[in-house]
Amino acid sequence: MLTKDRIAQQLKDFYAGSGNLSPYSIEFSDRTNFWLTTSPTLLIIIPTEAFSPVLLISASIYAGQNEWKEQFTVEDLIRKTVKNNSLLPGVSIKKDPDSTRLILNQPQGGGQMTFHTLFPGMTLAYIHIDAYRWPEADSNLQIRPLLINYCISGRSELLLEDGSYIYLTENDICISRQTAQNEYIFPAGHYEGIKIYFDTEHLSASCPEVLDAFGIDLTRLETDYCRSSETDSPATYLCETDDTSRRILKKMWDAADDPSDFTLKLCTFELLHHLMQQKPHPARLKGFFTETQVAIAKKAREILVSDLRSHYPIRLLAEQFSVSETSLKNYFRGVYGQNISSYLRETRMNAAAKLLADTQYPVAEISVRVGYSNQGKFAAAFREQFHMKPLEYRRQKRLEDL
Numbered sequence: 001m002l003t004k005d006r007i008a009q010q011l012k013d014f015y016a017g018s019g020n021l022s023p024y025s026i027e028f029s030d031r032t033n034f035w036l037t038t039s040p041t042l043l044i045i046i047p048t049e050a051f052s053p054v055l056l057i058s059a060s061i062y063a064g065q066n067e068w069k070e071q072f073t074v075e076d077l078i079r080k081t082v083k084n085n086s087l088l089p090g091v092s093i094k095k096d097p098d099s100t101r102l103i104l105n106q107p108q109g110g111g112q113m114t115f116h117t118l119f120p121g122m123t124l125a126y127i128h129i130d131a132y133r134w135p136e137a138d139s140n141l142q143i144r145p146l147l148i149n150y151c152i153s154g155r156s157e158l159l160l161e162d163g164s165y166i167y168l169t170e171n172d173i174c175i176s177r178q179t180a181q182n183e184y185i186f187p188a189g190h191y192e193g194i195k196i197y198f199d200t201e202h203l204s205a206s207c208p209e210v211l212d213a214f215g216i217d218l219t220r221l222e223t224d225y226c227r228s229s230e231t232d233s234p235a236t237y238l239c240e241t242d243d244t245s246r247r248i249l250k251k252m253w254d255a256a257d258d259p260s261d262f263t264l265k266l267c268t269f270e271l272l273h274h275l276m277q278q279k280p281h282p283a284r285l286k287g288f289f290t291e292t293q294v295a296i297a298k299k300a301r302e303i304l305v306s307d308l309r310s311h312y313p314i315r316l317l318a319e320q321f322s323v324s325e326t327s328l329k330n331y332f333r334g335v336y337g338q339n340i341s342s343y344l345r346e347t348r349m350n351a352a353a354k355l356l357a358d359t360q361y362p363v364a365e366i367s368v369r370v371g372y373s374n375q376g377k378f379a380a381a382f383r384e385q386f387h388m389k390p391l392e393y394r395r396q397k398r399l400e401d402l
Helices: 004-016 074-084 200-206 208-213 218-226 245-253 261-275 293-304 312-319 325-336 340-358 363-369 375-386 391-400
Strands: 027-031 034-038 043-047 058-061 070-071 091-096 099-106 107-120 120-130 134-135 146-159 167-170 172-179 183-185 191-196 239-240
Touching: 043 167, 091 218, 091 312, 107 245, 107 261, 120 261, 146 183, 146 218, 167 172, 172 218, 200 208, 200 218, 218 261, 245 261, 293 312, 293 325, 312 325, 325 340, 340 375, 340 391, 363 375, 363 391, 375 391
Parallel strands: none
Antiparallel strands: 027 034, 034 043, 058 070, 091 099, 099 107, 107 120, 120 191, 134 183, 146 167, 146 172, 146 191, 172 239
């Protein structure tokens, strides 16, 4: 537990290490549930029950200038992210005793992100999405903590520093500074994963003994994984997980329904320790797509699924975009993780399943509505995807609704 004297000393050390700041005196005053520490150059709010220097908002005036410099901890970023997102249409917030949930409920799909604060400066989020996109508030676009993303299933679009795109897929791990995006895109319409947010400076200050015990240096971790060897500029590291990382992350995922604070902390530090000890595996060098290539793939999908009765020739579609048929197929597979024929077959079967469950249309009519003139071929394709005949599927859904 930190005393006021120790907090004061830390603040003095902060000033001493900042050559552009004037070392003013530090004063304490008791304000209900907070210790409020003020000076002409710094405002810091500290919860009394913890006496932990959780920096909620700090404002620094450079000596001789009226210029403010704001700093936020990852907890503030999460709170700001949650608050801003909860103001968006179809997004709500629910606070539980040990977590905070953002819930998406829109006609196009739904999902939730559940945030657990593990340490000051470290927050873990479980992500379950059944939608193609998750809107992001414009006011969150400057929030750029260090992130570790792990994909359990589905597919997530990542915007890179150079404006190109890459896709996080099952068992991939990504380490980066979050890049500003207006919305999160999930091309498969489904995504499950873990995201860990780090405020590297604040976490290093809040639990240095723990980091030392696990041999963790977050600055070096970011340098090792997120620096371009050619330009020494910030980069995004993306690679398939090794066996050890996968075991740790799967253990964290398995705890999602009833997460133990101790287990999540231990697993997170075990993961960081492992990443520090191993030499980074070569990052994925292929699979990067330009904004134009991604836009072509998305527009092609929009055309292909707009009327499932129709069968649009891929050759004509490629000509429409002034690209080769091979290029169009490569773009599509890069964005959606499937070739065009497999994607369309799966889309048709999912549409048929919804019609079987929600309507009384005969199977023959549903077959035509999703682009199959031959009912036998439709039944075979449906059975291949759902492992039962169409009428069996309908009966099962009816029983589930009773």
